[in-house]
Amino acid sequence: MVITVSREFGSGGRELARRLADELGYSYFDNELIQKTAQERGLDESFVHHVAERGTTSFYSTTIASRLSSGTMHGALVAGTLSRVLEEAACEGDCVIVGRAADAILSHLRPLRIFVYADKQSKVERCLSRRKEDEAISAKEIEKRMKAIDKGREDFHALFSDRKWGDKACYDLCVNTSAKRIGALVPALAAYAKAWGGGA
């Protein structure tokens, strides 16, 4: 069984995905997918990360872009490799995959597609609580970052699907984490995944 977890920045989706994998005893794939894609293409991890979070056609630091004959073409290659890496990960066995448009890329495997979201206030508070102690960032700056990152995820998702990232029609379960402790919700979500996967 494959579970994909897409998430708004600050919604706690990554925590939810990791805990869900633990609860179910499934493998958990997150940055490993980026690392493997980078290795296969001999690329900078940060570049692959950028493509997977921003779509292929968006701005990238000119220092790195100048090393590439065509940023866009290269981005498409990265997206293709990432697709294959995702597929290999999914074929290894039961797993939870976070982000990387896995819901769309792996749709032929009929994964349980979860989308995690929350209201703005909750997301800002979650970001503020997890920032490093020496990091001086205002709520306003967090909001701006949230917006940019979610826009990037939307753009990357658009490479693989006609449906908009975050449109509930793309997912099997949409979980609003506003003002909730993720940990307390996970056992019931694991039970839901089992019922769903059991041909419910």
Next chain:
Amino acid sequence: MVITVSREFGSGGRELARRLADELGYSYFDNELIQKTAQERGLDESFVHHVAERGTTSFYSTTIASRLSSGTMHGALVAGTLSRVLEEAACEGDCVIVGRAADAILSHLRPLRIFVYADKQSKVERCLSRRKEDEAISAKEIEKRMKAIDKGREDFHALFSDRKWGDKACYDLCVNTSAKRIGALVPALAAYAKAWGGGA
């Protein structure tokens, strides 16, 4: 605890709500709310039903409309009474309320707001399987009816909320029932409701 279940026509949302109430041992409110509102206002049940499913300003059969000095005003009165009836039901104890914009009307009580949806094919199939044996209706006619009823629910919801009916931001959990047996999903949803209500 109050659970509101909003649903697309044909998604199995009513069945989900009823089973969820059974599983949790909660009261279940559906047409009773319409009956009580009609009684309090001395109105036809079918008129109240119409208002609660279509919004107040939409077309109503001229036979009945001619009995009213102002269909729209009357509709607003009905909506107001329905709100009070909903509130009374919610204050009686733990319950599941299906439809009637309860998610918006009772938002101050912080209900668990569930939205149930499915892809078109699943909804049409569900409608076809539950039609009466002697009812001759085509898939195309069902699609048309589905669209009209959902538009009515959207209109009624708009009387009480700035957020659009079906927008996941209005809900705490959105459940896609496409090709799924509702009954098999309900125990995990009940567990989720308990975790959520327990201050998760």
